[in-house]
Amino acid sequence: MSKYLDLSIKEIHELLVEKKITPLDLVEEALRRIEDAKDLNAFITINDKVREEAKDLGEVEEDNIFFGIPIAIKDNIVTKDLRTTCASHILDNFIPIYDAAVVEKIKDKKMLIIGKTNMDEFAMGSTSETSYFGAPLNPHDKKRVSGGSSGGSASAISGGLVPLALGSDTGGSIRQPSSYTGIVGMKPTYGRVSRYGLVAFASSLDQIGPMTRTVYENALLLNILVGEDEKDLTSVKKEKEDFTRLIGEDIKGMKIALPKYFISDIVDEEISNKVKEVISYLEKSGAVVDVVDMRYLDTAVNLYQIIAMAEASSNLARFDGIRYGFRANDVDDVDSMYTKTRGEGFGDEVKRRIMVGSYILSGENAKVYYDKALMVRDDITKEFNRIFKDYDLIIGPTTTRVAPMLGITKDDPHKAFMDDVLVIPVNMAGLPGLSVPVGTNSEGLPIGLHIIGKAFDEATIYRLASFIEEVKR
């Protein structure tokens, strides 16, 4: 049995160039691995045309390291002619008629889309247990969740099913599952990556990003995802850059801030200790790490609940049973078509969030809740900017605990938000953040370090992350 997918992307590319293997070999291996690990439930839909696509690829492009490499796509990113469900009953038969901007980029690089990964319904959740298709499992312990909402992508990478995946991050949904499963996940700066074709959850927070086995491959994949897109007017025009360019450099003189809140008693002791261990190594290696006070961090979950639920209630108004997706039977008029379709089509978590979101935006409530949240959001962002006047990066643990057991947060509307308490502030400020594995706890469960950078300074995050990854090796 072949094991090409355990090699680095660079090594796989060399084998392809030397014609020792073909893209079809890689696809066959990935499909076999997915079949063998079916119990992980990492995928919702497998691309049944991927073998043909591999055969049709033609001559290897030597200058394109991604040629013929299998990739998995989170199921809230639309793929032309390939079912995209958002893990919801309301879209369980939806076949997109266009590709998301990132999917176009992936296809331009002749990568092979193996399938669509499992997730929380409409990305609402922190364990992927709100999926209509059942939760994906954590390969480190199948009784535990793989996090959420990009839990399927995290399972797929961590379980070695594919080397590369895309996730989306509205309030930690790339970084938290990456931490729980021991992989590398980056939420780029808001505006870095086009959101065109990402089924919107909270438009002012959502961002697509890469989930990979290593820091280097993460930076490589980000290289091809970024860029201004006229179909997403919140995407930002920037000079083309190579995000791998600082990888391998030492960290002498680097100034790093550690907010007190990130090592407060909300964090599990083993995780705090692991982070302190990493910090002492960073200091020995020439970095300066200062514990700093940062205000408003403890308001972030509250802001997230208000802003994300409000924006979600507006974004999900489009699911009306008319143009696409599920429509309830036995409806007498347009009103009952809307309400029955949505009542039968959405799961509990989504219903709760849309209902509370609609309440937040109704009448005077919009001032009381939404406007106030936007004011505090501005303050949190100013706090980050204040720290970044003196520091290159901010670090802390990605999560307060290791991956929880299945079922532990299910149907608890409050706990579902608390898993993301350390990662949400980054979405508020639109900053880039990455989770890199730094080891395991006494039970062998992965712990992730969260590295936050200045806006559009992903390269410095990768510099520190690769240094830590190298030490760990």
Place this chain on the structure above:
Amino acid sequence: MDKLSREEVLHVAHLARISLTEEEIEKFRGELKVLMDDIDKIKDVKDFDDEMMYTPINDNTRLREDVVGDMLSAKEATINAPKKNGSFIEVPVMINE
């Protein structure tokens, strides 16, 4: 445990255009109360300035040229519609004489 009233649940369900079963109404009375209490915590934040941040993007006034671009065919536009008749999407009767 504190709960919303049945009427309060039905009010937010109406705002959200979601029909609920009797069991759901009962279940959401407690669950929505938890979330309503959560969002209320914003009122406790005292020290803040009044500048609002709608989006992390500073320059959000950019618009693209208003020119005709690619268009969908009727077939493409209706391909996912749950009920259709030829190239039309079917909906329940909207105007009754």
